[in-house]
Amino acid sequence: MPVSSHALTDALAGIVGKDRLLTDAASLASRAVDGALPAWIVRPESVDDVSRLLRLAAEERLAVAPRGSGTLMGLGNPPRRLDGVLDLAGLAAVVDYEPADLTTTVQCGIPLAALAPRLAAQRQFFPLDPLDGSSRSVGGVLATNASGPLRYRYGTPRDLLLGVRFVQADGTVTWGGARVVKSVTGYDVPKLMVGSLGTLGVLVEATLRLHPVPEAEQTWVVSFPTAERAAGLLAAILDSSLQPNRLEILSGTAAARTAGAAAVAVSFGSVPEAVTAQGEDLVQIARGEGGQVVTAEGDFWSRPWGFLADATVVLKVAAPPSEAAALCGEIQHLATGIGIVAGILGEAGNGVLHVALTGTLSAAEWESRVIGALRARVAPAGGSVVVERAPREVKERLDVWGPVEPETLALMKRLKSEFDPLGTLNPGRYVDRI
Amino acid sequence: MALAQKFLRDLEAIVGRDGLVATPEGRLTYECDMHTFYKGAPDAVCLPTSTEQVASVVRLCLEARVPLVPRGSGTGLIGGAMAPYGGVMVSTTRMNRILDVDLPNRCATVEPGLINLWLTNAVKERGYFFAPDPSSQMVSSIGGNASTNAGGPHCLKYGITVNHVLGLEVVTGAGEVVRLGGKVQERPGYDLTGVVVGSEGTLGILTQVTVRLLHAxxxxxxxxxxxxxxxxxxxxxxxxxxxxxxxxxxxxxxxxxxxxxxxxxxxxxxxxxxxxxxxxxxxxxxxxxxxxxxxxxxxxxxxxxxxxxxxxxxxxxxxxxxxxxxxxxxxxxTPNWLLQDAVVPRSKLPQIMREVVAISRRYGLVIANVFHAGDGNLHPLICYDDREPGQLERAVQANEELLRACLALGGSVTGEHGVGVDKAKSLTLQYAEADLNFMARLRRVFDPQNVMNPGKLLPSHPACGEAFQPAGTGRLPAGTWV
Known part of the structure; x- marks a missing residue:
């Protein structure tokens, strides 16, 4: 029998303490997910708290949304049910850091920005640089499979998460992976948890692979009159022995501070001699491709990406890397054609574009003329368009993740029902609203 | 378990006469991988040439509840590509084509039986290579590398096989053909590619692999x-x-x-x-x-x-x-040796090497070392002579003690060789019951009838249900643990 709401708040407070249970209107409003208001917010301080909270939620058939920094709570379909928010900001300790191992184990609520200085003191870093900023929590970055320009050299969460502790939907605390840089013991459970949006378990602790900070770094920006004109340079870099750590394409409002309508930004990180030598090679290739080359100022990559912050709709478009420049151009034309403004920053070397669109369209127009059109464009090559941010009325019209092949989707659904049969964790928010 | 004549005829109808090995001499060739300690010949070996054939074989075995054991080149070191319960082995050696080389997108799609080095040979003149380089790369297959998530000396910088697999086509233990990941580097949904890589044929049989190519x-x-x-x-x-x-x-x-x-x-x-x-x-x-x-x-x-x-x-x-x-x-x-593949945090390397010397002295056995020091992945070879009474037992104990020492330093049971039969029981050193239970349930999602490579990768566990019981008597070789 479900307990009364009064008994429930008592039970929640019994686990986390009264001051870590929030039920006031202002707090609840600030933690709404796609307009759905939770009835309570809890802020656990230990893994055991999380375990007890989820056990309670499962017993009471409640739906819970885990939350890190809250930056990307808009990712996903609107929740089918939402009772409470599990705010993990209180789990923010560095559990273990041995610089000589180039690994660290942290609690998942820790923001990237809080971890970075500890690592920097040892000339090391955790190379995930999501565009929406370093205030994001490690757990949130892992659960949303977030990455940024540095993925070209260092990979994505799947390459950097070595071990993970998570709490299953029934409260069972579980560990997968290892604390060392190389392990094939049993199934690679960390891979399953990356990008799973907390739908299979709540991430509470992560062992991360670290990298040494390159001694020197320099960025070059090569401007072009159109995005399509950047294709030659991108192909030439990919077909060379140059080893950039970032290889980005910028167009539209994202290229506002460059000399053209589009640009390619390339950075090298290495010993100073190798940065200089590779930069010289790059400049030569770039001029051969008709680009206008400048070296960027030091904060080029840490600047806030304003074009993203102001956007009405943000899409993550994935396509074969060789199509990145052409696709940027097509998106710009599409935007111009329907009277909206586009800014694109993309990991060109990986074929992943962050597309920010600003304008006034009806929900139906966003759905068919923008998102639907782009999905149709990238589908033949196996691409995808994920709607990372959109007004609620747009999100209600479509699946923000886009289609998944039926056989693969069937497997994913079996996984979800195996590990969360009651739909405790983020029901409705993941692919096909599972 | 002798297979029924009708079943063998059905298999032959799928893979053709030249794709079926059912004679006792022929089957014996497949009784073990490179860890010859564990022996178990399959009752039949299929050599399919297409995804459709693999899927038909899997469905036939599912219907008859006959265990399936996938096999690449058979160069594994863990008692993986052998059949402790008999059944049907699916060898991918005839599926060895390169299907697509896409240099502008730095990737290739190959069939699982393709030999690792052949891929690099096919693209090196154009300045590219396939990074995973297990020492067996001249003979081991890319499907086998992906199934065991193989390492190699150069994975210190480049990462192990999973870091280079972009997509898979898999026939699951439920008999479905699924395509996971692919040339495009991001897909919505769970990263099932990452889960299937390293699953040692317990979740399904790989029929295509899309891999990254790197510029030299x-x-x-x-x-x-x-x-x-x-x-x-x-x-x-x-x-x-x-x-x-x-x-x-x-x-x-x-x-x-x-x-x-x-x-x-x-x-x-x-x-x-x-x-x-x-x-x-x-x-x-x-x-x-x-x-x-x-x-x-x-x-x-x-x-x-x-x-x-x-x-x-x-x-x-x-x-x-x-x-x-x-x-x-x-x-x-030495006439005989045991090989250990455990990992320690790299800062613990000097400490574990002192421990190796101490164990060697304590057991009176030579321990030779050749290993991937940069990532702390040990490969001590514990030398013994099985003609001397008691030496094998001492070697087994020394091996176990060494493994426990690595785990006590925060290490891992296996860095790159995998689990197979050899290390299945050792997983309890690294994982608690809840962790193993999670893995067993994950397996069940892909392989609900427990026909895929039974007895490998996980210790027998309540969540797996009853251990696989084929019709007739099992025939686990003496000394084999499952």
């Missing part, structure tokens, strides 16, 4: 640093990593191994040395020149006796030949 680096530099002791060499390894240098490979070989190699193939390693480090740097020329200078300084600080830099490709190839054929050369040292 501008320059490569290979050097051999000679030390009087393993401890000095281990300190040098820690020093190099701590200096922010990630070499392409950083391999440590100790005195018994050096002696075996020199008596065998002769790679030019100094015979009297206590240990050598094989250091390879690759990347932009200016980068590796600087890093090579620094690595040499670090080695000299750690009492290196000599540092030799390969002057050309021939010298480099010779230095590597010694390393890649080291395990084979051990036959000169």
């Amino acid at each position: 680096p501008e320059a490569v530099k290979t050097a051999l640093a000679v030390f009087s002791s393993v401890e000095d060499a281990s300190e040098a390894v820690s020093g190099i990593i701590a200096a922010g240098i990630i070499p392409a490979a950083l391999e440590l070989l100790d005195a018994p191994i050096i002696r075996a190699i020199e008596e065998g193939i002769g790679a030019g390693y100094p015979k009297g040395a206590g240990a050598v480090l094989l250091i390879e740097l690759d990347g932009p020329r200016a980068e590796i020149e600087t890093q090579a200078r620094r690595a040499a300084e670090i080695c000299r600080d750690r009492q290196a006796l000599e540092i030799r830099v390969a002057r050309d490709d021939a010298e480099r190839a010779l230095l590597w030949k010694g390393r890649k054929e080291a395990a084979g050369a051990v036959g000169r040292l």
